[in-house]
Amino acid sequence: MNKPIKRSWAEPYKIKMVELIKMTSPSERRKALNDAGFNTFLLKSEDVYIDLLTDSGTSAMSDRQWAGMMLGDEAYAGSRNFYHLEEVVKDVYGYKYLIPTHQGRGAENILSKILIKKGDIIPGNMYFTTTRLHQELAGGKFEDVIIDEAHDSESEFPFKGNIDLEKLDKLVKKYGAEKIPYVSMATSVNMAGGQPISMQNLKELRKYTKKHGIRVIHDMTRVAENAYFIQQREKGFADKTIKEIVKEICSYTDGATMSAKKDALVNIGGFLAVNDWDVFEEARNMVVVYEGLHTYGGLAGRDMEAMAIGIGESVGDDHIKARVGQVIYLGEKMMEYGVPIIKPIGGHGIFVDAKKFLPHIPQNFYPAQTLAAEVYLDSGVRTMERGIVSAGRNAKGENYCPKLELVRFTIPRRVYTQAHMDVIAESTARVFERREKIKGLKMIYEPKYLRFFQARFERIK
Amino acid sequence: MRTIIEPFKIKSVEPIFFTSKEERIKILEEAFYNPFLIHSNKVLIDLLTDSGTSAMSSDQWAGIMRGDESYAGSPSFFRFEAAVKNITGMPLVIPTHQGRASEKILFSILGGKGKYFISNTLFDTTRANIEFSGAEGIDCLCKEGKMPTIPAPFKGNMDLELLEKTILEKGAENIPLVIITVTNNSGGGQPVSMANIKAVRKICTANKIPLFIDACRFAENSYFIKLREEGYQNTSVENIAKELFSYADGCTMSAKKDAFANIGGFLAMNDPALAQQCRNLLVITEGFPTYGGLAGRDLEAIAIGLAEVLDENYLQYRIRSIEYLTNKLIEAGVPVMQPAGGHAVYLDAKGFLDHIPVNQYPGQALVGALYLKGGIRGVEIGSLMFGKYDEQGKLIPAQMELVRLAIPRRVYTQSHIDYVAEVIIEVFQNRKQFKGLSIVEEALLLRHFTVKMKPIN
Numbered sequence: 001m002n003k004p005i006k007r008s009w010a011e012p013y014k015i016k017m018v019e020l021i022k023m024t025s026p027s028e029r030r031k032a033l034n035d036a037g038f039n040t041f042l043l044k045s046e047d048v049y050i051d052l053l054t055d056s057g058t059s060a061m062s063d064r065q066w067a068g069m070m071l072g073d074e075a076y077a078g079s080r081n082f083y084h085l086e087e088v089v090k091d092v093y094g095y096k097y098l099i100p101t102h103q104g105r106g107a108e109n110i111l112s113k114i115l116i117k118k119g120d121i122i123p124g125n126m127y128f129t130t131t132r133l134h135q136e137l138a139g140g141k142f143e144d145v146i147i148d149e150a151h152d153s154e155s156e157f158p159f160k161g162n163i164d165l166e167k168l169d170k171l172v173k174k175y176g177a178e179k180i181p182y183v184s185m186a187t188s189v190n191m192a193g194g195q196p197i198s199m200q201n202l203k204e205l206r207k208y209t210k211k212h213g214i215r216v217i218h219d220m221t222r223v224a225e226n227a228y229f230i231q232q233r234e235k236g237f238a239d240k241t242i243k244e245i246v247k248e249i250c251s252y253t254d255g256a257t258m259s260a261k262k263d264a265l266v267n268i269g270g271f272l273a274v275n276d277w278d279v280f281e282e283a284r285n286m287v288v289v290y291e292g293l294h295t296y297g298g299l300a301g302r303d304m305e306a307m308a309i310g311i312g313e314s315v316g317d318d319h320i321k322a323r324v325g326q327v328i329y330l331g332e333k334m335m336e337y338g339v340p341i342i343k344p345i346g347g348h349g350i351f352v353d354a355k356k357f358l359p360h361i362p363q364n365f366y367p368a369q370t371l372a373a374e375v376y377l378d379s380g381v382r383t384m385e386r387g388i389v390s391a392g393r394n395a396k397g398e399n400y401c402p403k404l405e406l407v408r409f410t411i412p413r414r415v416y417t418q419a420h421m422d423v424i425a426e427s428t429a430r431v432f433e434r435r436e437k438i439k440g441l442k443m444i445y446e447p448k449y450l451r452f453f454q455a456r457f458e459r460i461k
Numbered sequence: 462m463r464t465i466i467e468p469f470k471i472k473s474v475e476p477i478f479f480t481s482k483e484e485r486i487k488i489l490e491e492a493f494y495n496p497f498l499i500h501s502n503k504v505l506i507d508l509l510t511d512s513g514t515s516a517m518s519s520d521q522w523a524g525i526m527r528g529d530e531s532y533a534g535s536p537s538f539f540r541f542e543a544a545v546k547n548i549t550g551m552p553l554v555i556p557t558h559q560g561r562a563s564e565k566i567l568f569s570i571l572g573g574k575g576k577y578f579i580s581n582t583l584f585d586t587t588r589a590n591i592e593f594s595g596a597e598g599i600d601c602l603c604k605e606g607k608m609p610t611i612p613a614p615f616k617g618n619m620d621l622e623l624l625e626k627t628i629l630e631k632g633a634e635n636i637p638l639v640i641i642t643v644t645n646n647s648g649g650g651q652p653v654s655m656a657n658i659k660a661v662r663k664i665c666t667a668n669k670i671p672l673f674i675d676a677c678r679f680a681e682n683s684y685f686i687k688l689r690e691e692g693y694q695n696t697s698v699e700n701i702a703k704e705l706f707s708y709a710d711g712c713t714m715s716a717k718k719d720a721f722a723n724i725g726g727f728l729a730m731n732d733p734a735l736a737q738q739c740r741n742l743l744v745i746t747e748g749f750p751t752y753g754g755l756a757g758r759d760l761e762a763i764a765i766g767l768a769e770v771l772d773e774n775y776l777q778y779r780i781r782s783i784e785y786l787t788n789k790l791i792e793a794g795v796p797v798m799q800p801a802g803g804h805a806v807y808l809d810a811k812g813f814l815d816h817i818p819v820n821q822y823p824g825q826a827l828v829g830a831l832y833l834k835g836g837i838r839g840v841e842i843g844s845l846m847f848g849k850y851d852e853q854g855k856l857i858p859a860q861m862e863l864v865r866l867a868i869p870r871r872v873y874t875q876s877h878i879d880y881v882a883e884v885i886i887e888v889f890q891n892r893k894q895f896k897g898l899s900i901v902e903e904a905l906l907l908r909h910f911t912v913k914m915k916p917i918n
Contacts, residue, residue: 017526019529041533041534041749042534044534044536044539045529045531045533045534045536046534046536047534048531048534051531053531053532054532056532057530057532057752057756058531058532070473072723073475073501074513074514074723075501075504075509075514076509076510076512076513076514077496077497077498077501078498078500078501078502078503078504079501080500080501080502083500102559102562102747102754102755103558103754105745105746105747105748106558106746106754109745109746130745133745134745137745267528267756267758268754268755268756268759284911285904285906285907288910289561289565289586289589289590289593290562290565290746291558291562293497293910294910296513298559298562299724300513300723300724300759301723302723303724303756449741449742449744449745450744450745453744453749453750454740454744454750
């Protein structure tokens, strides 16, 4: 019998330099996990075999980016690398004014301090940990206006990152547009599982906010991945390039915060970009206090150069296809083993539904944190909790109880091969097989801010 | 004495940019006579700062390639931590993206209204961070430190009597920290003696006030102690540095100076409760505690740089190059700060351009003249940077009108330095032709970075 010949795609690059990784034994992993208080953030990376903690700052740079590293101009003022970066941001994203920062949260800090007044409301398509914290520290309150489908792990809606304009309208009616300094709009919504927002939704959002004089600020760390889903799923975009789609997305917003450690393929760096001169001027004065002079923003010149080159590479059609293709490959493999994951598969990682995976563990015994620990024990694969621990507490000190209790398997860009993906899927499947024997955790140390980073746990008896 | 040579050879070079005098006239005009607004590819010799501008060694570049970029628990962090612990003896080490971030975190926790921070001299960003928290900064610099042309070995010393008096006056309970800046940057890169640090420690202990070191240039300061302080001639600079840190409870560091890094900094301390508070703030604005807003590779470069900077052949070359330029200028009669400091030459602009009154910013005029004559970029440290206005809008000038020519580490050769001396001397000989400046446009805060100026005819 003649099977049709499969036509595989492969990575649009070859490997120029490798980094050695360490294999560990089960007893070494048990010890390492105990030492880390069952928190994968506290594991030493040396004890990790495949590191899926984050796709942030973990990309493999290209030979051109490394060449750019050697072209770093470390002058304190007026570095050539800054002007290169400024030009690329204008060309690729279309924003007029650029303030570099040492990473994304540096930009969020400055932007929140400039735009938010005490008592303001910031609607957004699902919270993100550091973003919401900066909004709260500036005196604002975050309100979730993402569509309901985003909170439903069963829904296969193609644009689960969309904003529900009715929810937004309710907020505007309740508080008044003057209490809403901007809508915080993320592309590839991280906490929803890397889910995209559609161009149609963006256009409607632009129309609505224009009418009410509200800014749209774009959390653009994974904008290219979002653009890929628009190209694949939205009518009328199949023949457009990723670069064209990215620029159109940005054109419906007034400014952006960027952690270049994701899409832009660098290990450090970020920026704030705005179209409004007054905001820019204030940001330029503020960046000196927190980050560094406005032509370096707390970055080495070489890192600005790597970012400028990385941004160009990030909007290549072949690059994005391979990137998201690898994530989808892993997700489909897991589904074959029956592992419950968030669908449709997102752009930067697989989000395993811990509530379904460990239905016998109630949320206050941290099922996602438990699952992350178990996957590490099985194979040395490091993942991250994105559930009740990450959600933290509100101003009254009560736990936020998110509907989604997830473990994030984030795939670094250009780092791991298909064989690594197979190991990850198989290990998760093995844990799934023995799921009923797994017990939950209790928290024994809880830090005040962003507790998921440093919290410690132990197994319940 | 034999010539002191660079204790290294050059592995990689970077082009510098020649311009004609006509081009420079135009560039300066377009930059509104503000060196911060000149693009770096229009500068021949860039002496704007020694911060982040060092040439890294081949070992450091190897470290850059070795950097582990894991978000949490990177081995690069553990190597960095070990290097900092080794020199400071402090068990708790927190990386930050640069020095001002360390200060921001520390003073957000310890500062606030009604608090006072006492120092030999607080650097401008340090002072800004203290005042931003609502607290007040007080400088207790020794008397000789305020006299630019009178040489003394340790012009960075704290005035101990004034320190005790200030503590008594403000109340020890209102003083969260005493900070010693080594070397004293705002005061001309002048060192602090070990005896002075010990005495400050004693006063702090008696009053139960913790002592912190602003350690950006700790190695340069330690080398001056070896050269100038009795009893240290036979002690290694490494051991001098360790002793210096042993008297402190903590330190802030910009690794962009004495760690030869292009980016990075840290906080180190003995108190676990304070460290926990610092880490809680760190994750908000900087990053996770094992990377603090730095790439893993930068942690490696700092760890290696901290070891290299303690090499005495390097320090001899470093201190001698500054002294070499200073002496050349003194011989030609150019008014400069004496003795030579550790990282920069400071020209006395008031004496240099004595026909330009302070309200026409002689320092900035001199900066412009050096660029025009030779493509050299320096920075004004005078009334443009520190001046304030009174209620009538009249300028309250700074104490001194200086131009700082900071020498990047391991970047320029002796020929570059000879050229710099020649340009300065030429400007000095033709000084009467340079005019003062007036402000066209300025920002409320830190105006020197963005100010626009024009010459007064």
